[in-house]
Amino acid sequence: MSKGPPTMRLDRLLANLGYGSRREAQRLAVMGLVTLDGEALRDGDQRIAVTPDLPSHMRVDGEPLDPPPGMIVVMNKPTGYTCSHKEPPLVYSLLPDRWRDREPAISTVGRLDKDTSGLLLLTDDGALLHKIIAPRSNVSKRYDVTLDRPLRGGEEKIFASGELMLESENTPLLPAQMEAVSPTHAFVTLTEGRYHQVRRMFAAVGNHVTALHRDRMGSLDLPADLAPGEFRLLTETELALVLQPR
Ligand code: URA
Numbered sequence: 001m002s003k004g005p006p007t008m009r010l011d012r013l014l015a016n017l018g019y020g021s022r023r024e025a026q027r028l029a030v031m032g033l034v035t036l037d038g039e040a041l042r043d044g045d046q047r048i049a050v051t052p053d054l055p056s057h058m059r060v061d062g063e064p065l066d067p068p069p070g071m072i073v074v075m076n077k078p079t080g081y082t083c084s085h086k087e088p089p090l091v092y093s094l095l096p097d098r099w100r101d102r103e104p105a106i107s108t109v110g111r112l113d114k115d116t117s118g119l120l121l122l123t124d125d126g127a128l129l130h131k132i133i134a135p136r137s138n139v140s141k142r143y144d145v146t147l148d149r150p151l152r153g154g155e156e157k158i159f160a161s162g163e164l165m166l167e168s169e170n171t172p173l174l175p176a177q178m179e180a181v182s183p184t185h186a187f188v189t190l191t192e193g194r195y196h197q198v199r200r201m202f203a204a205v206g207n208h209v210t211a212l213h214r215d216r217m218g219s220l221d222l223p224a225d226l227a228p229g230e231f232r233l234l235t236e237t238e239l240a241l242v243l244q245p246r
Helices: 010-016 022-030 097-101 126-133 155-160 197-204 236-242
Strands: 007-009 034-036 047-049 058-060 072-077 116-123 141-147 177-182 185-190 209-217 231-233
Touching: 007 010, 010 022, 010 047, 116 126, 116 141, 141 197, 155 177, 155 197, 185 197, 197 209
Parallel strands: 116 209
Antiparallel strands: 007 047, 034 058, 072 116, 072 231, 141 185, 141 209, 177 185
């Protein structure tokens, strides 16, 4: 027998999506403000099949339901925002207010520095997050790097060597690819994500990064429809691209 979609009590579903306490969710239902295919669901105790397309069937106060648990979002992170939960301004502040009260909470998939812009994924799905960042998934990350000083010429080989040791570390970096575009502009592709890695790699070869932008993860390019600060749900096809080696 095939297993159907997971079900959840309506009041818990709404509370977990940040619509308020379970009591408040019950009130929304009693008031007829929660509808499924146009019919009011007045009983907050009833179980609902939680499918990814639920927002196209369920409305809360006239608006489509927020994405159910298991969501993944792609954002064009602007500079000036942190991926931490503590040091404002946080990237989470760019999301709708209600999303901050979701259970499970939304986290960034890895981190970008405050001064780094570009492709950032966020999800409430812990298993998916670990799958993307796990070393065995080998998801590469490409960075568009602007430099203070002209490249000397040997950087590509040094980064590819698998022997570059960063200050205060005791294992060398895995080989990374560098492609020079101009004397002060290059693309760097990494498969690991050490603290401030790209900035420290260029510091190790006597240069200084003045701007850093992530434009690709796996085979997914930062979607062109996203201006800095904008985000949207990642499609299934785009998620497959993230996990697909380039
Ligand atoms: N490398 C860095 O130095 N910073 C980032 O944000 C990402 C990679």
